[in-house]
Structure formats: structure tokens, C-alpha cells
Amino acid sequence: MSTEDNNAQREQDISPSTETPYLRRIRSFVLREGRLTKGQQHALDNYWSEYGIDYQPSLLDLDQVFTRSAPRVLEIGFGMGKSLVAMAQAATDHDFIGIEVHRPGVGACLSEAVTQQVKNLKVFEHDAVEVLAHMIPEQSLDTVQLFFPDPWHKKRHHKRRIVQAEFVQALRSKLKIGGVFHMATDWENYAEHMLEVMQHAEGFSNLSASNNYVERPEHRPLTKFEQRGQKLGHGVWDLMFKRIT
Template sequence: MSDSLPKDSKSTLATTDNDTPTYMRKIRSFVLREGRLTKGQQHALDNFWSDYGLQYQTEAFDLTQVFGRDKPRVLEIGFGMGQSLVQMAADAADKDFIGIEVHRPGVGACLATAQARNVTNLKVFQHDAVEILEHSIADNSLDTVQLFFPDPWHKKRHHKRRIVQTEFASLVQRKLKPGGVFHMATDWQNYAEYMLEVMQPIAGFSNMSTSNDYVERPEHRPLTKFEQRGQRLGHGVWDLMYKKES
């Protein structure tokens, strides 16, 4: 995994031999700033990765084999320090969860929390989410894809770095089962409006909002400390949920 952003600034679509669109992204939605690991995070990476970690590969995993069962599968992109992801996995033993995060301290913290809570229905990647989705996750294999509080890249000249783009949403759609859900949340109103603008024209996705915009926070998405603080300060949070049509 590279520590620097690629120089190219364009995203393109290619096709495979079977004419399936392939997302060929040349600009990343993140900057990898490697923070210092705490002793606890390093300990978790050294000792618990074998239990929870999945290495990026260019062939799709057999997720039934990975988890030893065939249950609904939830994939979260950019889980931060992992507290809410572990909470969701602990609260939903009848589902299997996959987390993706590029930052090692967050991965270490997630592993430590999962081990402490004896969570067994969770696997974690430390790699670029787009490459994971494109190569390591089979089409029509996920029930839910979650993207909570991604970097808003709020300056207009940086909007091209936002992860929610038409090509990315189409990639997510490919990975979802028919009836599967793409769930996004942001605390930046401008980004929420931008997400709507990107998502609404995409054929094969239907907005689950009765007003065709935002939904109330579902109970399965934990309220984070950051979000609680924002609510006290009067900040808004916008949830968007789109279902893949069969």
C-alpha cells in the first residue's frame, strides 16, 4: 500500500472480457497519514490479525468459507477506530461483518475492541476500499454496504476526491445482492446534497426515503460520541439509503 497519492487525477471506466464495467480509479479519496501506534494497537495487530484480518487479493474471496456459514453480509468502508463497527457486529450475531480501513491505528484499535468483546462475526481489511471491492469481493455477494462519515473534502476544488462518485456507486451496486442496501451518512449538508445528486440518476438504485431524499438514522447504526456532541451543538446528520433493484 502506497503512502502517497498517485499523480494522475482522472478516473476512468474500462471493461473486462465479459463487458463488465471495471472501475479504474486514478485519484484516491484519502491521504494516508500514518499516526503512531499505541502499545495496545500494536499488540492487537501482532496478536489478533490472524483471527480477524483478511489480506487484499486479486481474486474474490468465498465469503461462506471465510465465515464458515452463509449469513447476511455487511461491509463497512472506512470504519475509523472501529467502535461502531464492533458494536454492530456484537448486536447482530445473525450477520457477518467486513470492515475496511487504511489507517493502521484504527485497524489495531478495532481488533483490540473486537477481541475484548469476543466478537466472532467480523473480518477486517487494511487496504484501499475501491481495490478491495473491485477485486476481493464477488459481485452480488453483499447485503449492505455502509459508508459513514467519509472525508467531505469540503473545498470545491477537492470535490473530485470525494469517494461518492457515479463510478464508485456503480461499483457498490455490482457487489450488492438484488435488494441489497447502500447506506451513507454524513454530517456535512453540502456532501449530503452532493450524494443525492450523484445517486438519484443511477439506474437500478431506488431511494428508500419516502420523501426521496434522507431517512431517519436507523437503530442499527450506533450513535457515535462525535455525533452526540454534534447534536448538542445543533449540527445535523444526514442518512441516505438506496436499495438495489432486482
């Protein structure tokens, strides 16, 4: 999730199914429609054909989608999209894919992309677990980003956190060997949970020299949300794990 929209709730846990590769079990987001502004509705009505990808259970040809071959970054839960657009604008040699379930955020992202004249971005308004399972080819991504997902801080809700062993392995298959799963959270307990899950995850290696957290890389924008948190003494934890097998 984008830091500027930390109240948006996130994706869900997954597990194997006999009928499909992944089966929805426990939702890790609460879908709140919210009221669209006129600008967001205008963006959805007028820019979806350029930036949007409709969900369908068939694999994409990403070279065809972007009309080129380039490193690919997928962000799960981009909130209002400002950070995602900024990253795409700063790295025009990469292609970016954003997934968000909240319609106002999708509209805001489209509007920002047009304002900034970003061309290397496509977005989904759908469940990230289903998009990963059915539309993203194996070993097609260089980076997967998960920024500020809902921490579900109450212990009885920890099962709703998206970073779980099953989800991580489903995501792993979509990364290239050497690809990176980059997470960030402002909840220390969730950071500890993510670290524990990833340290036990088959096929990943921690990029932290101290085998825990990394400094915020320059390519992840520091948002107003984080700046406010820093002034209040709040911490932010980044984790980066590379796929090795």
C-alpha cells in the same frame, strides 16, 4: 468512516480500465500513518490471524471465510472501529466486513473486537476500491455502509469525494438485488451531493418516503462524536438506497 474518527481520510474515485475492472484515478483519502499505541500494535501482532484478511487480487469465498452462510454487511472506512464492532456484536446473525486504510484504526478495531468477544467480523487494511474490485464476489453483500467519509468541503476538492457515479456502479454490482447502500454525513453540502449522485444512479431506489433522507436507523450506533455535534446544533444526514436491478 466511523463517526468517532471523522478526521481519517477516505477512499478514492474509480473508472474503467482496459487492464483491470477499476483504475485508481483521484485519491479521496490522505494516508496518514499516525503513531500506533502499544495496545494497537499488540492487537495487530496477535489478532490479525483471527480477524484480518490480507489483500490479494482473487475473489473470496465468503461462506468459507465465515464458515457459514449469512447476510453480509461491508463497511468502507470504519475509522477506529468501535461502531463497527458494536454493530457486529448486536447482530450476531450477520457477518461484517470492515475496510480501513489507517493502521492505528485497524489495530484499535481488532482490540475492541477481542474485548467484546465478537466472532462475526473480518477486516482489511487496504484500499476499499481495490478490495471491492478484486476480492468481493458479485451480488454477495446485503448492505454496504459508508459513514462520515471525508467531505472534501472545498469546491476544488469535490472531485475527491468517494461518492461518484463510477464508484456507485462498481459498488452496485457487489450488492444483492434488494441490498442497501447506506450513507451518512454531517456535512449538509456532501449530503446534497450524495443525494444527487444517487438519484441519478442506475439500478437504485431511494428508501426515503420523501425521496431525500431517512432517519438514523437503530442499527447505526449514535457515537460520542454525533452526540457532541447534536449539542452544538450540527445536523446528520442518512441516505439509504436499495438496489433494484
